[in-house]
Amino acid sequence: MMKETDIVIEHFESRLMRIKRTPYKSKGQIIECHKDLYISNRKVVEDWWRKEGHNLCLEDIRDISVSKPSVLIVGTGTNGKMKISQEVKSFLAKREIPLIVAPTEWAAKVYNCLRVNTQNIAAAFHLTC
Numbered sequence: 001m002m003k004e005t006d007i008v009i010e011h012f013e014s015r016l017m018r019i020k021r022t023p024y025k026s027k028g029q030i031i032e033c034h035k036d037l038y039i040s041n042r043k044v045v046e047d048w049w050r051k052e053g054h055n056l057c058l059e060d061i062r063d064i065s066v067s068k069p070s071v072l073i074v075g076t077g078t079n080g081k082m083k084i085s086q087e088v089k090s091f092l093a094k095r096e097i098p099l100i101v102a103p104t105e106w107a108a109k110v111y112n113c114l115r116v117n118t119q120n121i122a123a124a125f126h127l128t129c
Contacts, residue, residue, distance in 0.1 A: 065097075
């Protein structure tokens with residue numbers, strides 16, 4: 001199922017995520033991201049900065065939650081060092097938004113699998129550690 005804009009993660013390694021963004025009926029654009037990012041509402045937001053570095057707080061996902069995603073995938077870094085606060089987990093559970101947490105390499109693969117049949121998918125990726 002091709003959406004209006006399709007976003008595919010083509011490659012990930014520590015400190016680099018290559019994303020292909022394809023507007024409907026066009027060739028697409030490759031974006032190379034070297035800093036943390038999130039994907040929400042069919043947009044890639046680069047240079048995503050968190051309040052507390054290796055801790056994901058509610059404030060960090062406010063812009064993502066506004067789009068009311070059907071699922072939020074969080075990539076916790078190459079070695080999985082970023083932690084998800086209980087506040088974030090509770091917030092998402094209360095709104096019945098499933099949360100998938102994995103090291104970034106696996107989170108990117110999960111995103112690519114789910115994006116095919118999931119409307120309004122959101123993902124946040126820590127690209128280091």
